[in-house]
Amino acid sequence: MTEPQSFTAALMLIFQWGGDLWEIIGLSLQVSLTAVLISTILGLPLGALLAVKRFRGHHAITITMNTAMSLPPVVVGLFVYLLVSRSGPLGVFGLLFTPTAMVIAQIVLITPIVVALSRQHLQLEWERIGEQLRSFNIGKLQALPTLFWETRAALTTVVLAGFGRAIAEIGAVMIVGGNIDHLTRVMTTAIALETSKGNLELAMALGVVLLVLSLLVNAAVHCLSQWSSRGAAK
């Protein structure tokens, strides 16, 4: 089959609702969205804490989070593998080669991104409004909802950046998920496998969906920043 024929077959696969393709896409979204949700719940409060409060170890945590933003996914995969494998500390839970292990690996990858980027945005905003809020006798804890609200557009961008990293990642989920058919196969691992098998239709179909998802995330980020600046100029 020539490349154009493969591409046509790939598009046919996408529009023929059902089958392995949508199962793989569904699992990818389920794993990445769960990881993003948990990373956001963990990361935003920590980012806010680093933004508004100085304490012993503040610099160490900040530097660690900044460094961890560029963690190699395969290293994270190896770390989580050791953690959840039979002989590891979480071995009793039998998580290896399950979607849960893949979610854990993605949380380890994304949380530093959410913490480090949200800290930057929140700290800049806190420098702008913090003293004024304190002059209204509003304590730091009381000020947090205002701080989050004032930076909502930037924080949404941070979360979308985390999702972009999660959905496109392959190294960690391959190691801890094992790319098992109908169980832990996600878009990136399936693309790698199908390409190596010469099954270009499915690989290309998944590639197109991944690209479209990437495009949608970037479009959402762009629209948000446009909306935010339009809102400021209203």
Added chain:
Amino acid sequence: MIATNQTSVAVSFTDVSLALNGTELLKGINLTLTKGAFTAVLGPNGAGKSLFLRLCHGLLAPTGGKLTWGDEQVSPVQTMVFQKPVMLRRTALENIMYVLRNYPKAERAQRAQQALQWAGLEHLSERMATVLSGGQQQRLAVARAWALKPEILFLDEPTASLDPAACDHVEAHVKAMHESGVQILMSTHNLAQARRLADEVIYIQDGQVMAHQPVNEFFTQPGCEEAYEFIKREVAIV
């Protein structure tokens, strides 16, 4: 020097000092601010005027000495307007409503509208506060302070970056607040403004309060050589 009356004291400093990162920025401050007065804080750049205001307002804690807010059990309602107005990314009306969060909802909106009318900004109530001009933002900041019904208002060079028309607006509203009974403590570089508005002057240089006098006395017989030189230099520049 101003004679202090302990029954009318609003803010009292006893040997107060402030050090940041090992550097003593304010030192040995002993004074009492007369309750109800309009006090201008003068001094050259870097003298410590803004730090002094932040200490008074409680945004900074003294590293030495004791600072007390009058003889009352409850600290007075106070707020501060900064040189660069700080606006939340919401409408002008919402910016005022935000500081009235402890009021009942209906009263909050009514009071915020009154504040906008008081400042002559009611036509801008639905505009985003962050896109108003510098002068409008500063008037909004003063209106927001007015809405809080403060007993003491701190102003840190509120007209420093405004054009003369905006400066007049802000001055008029600050003066109106003072006339309605609000005690005011304002740092400024503008000697004419201090003379126009203030009842008394605190002169700060190198982190020390060098003079604390009624305004007329300060300009005719400054309490220290440094204040005399400062006035002479500023007048020569004008």
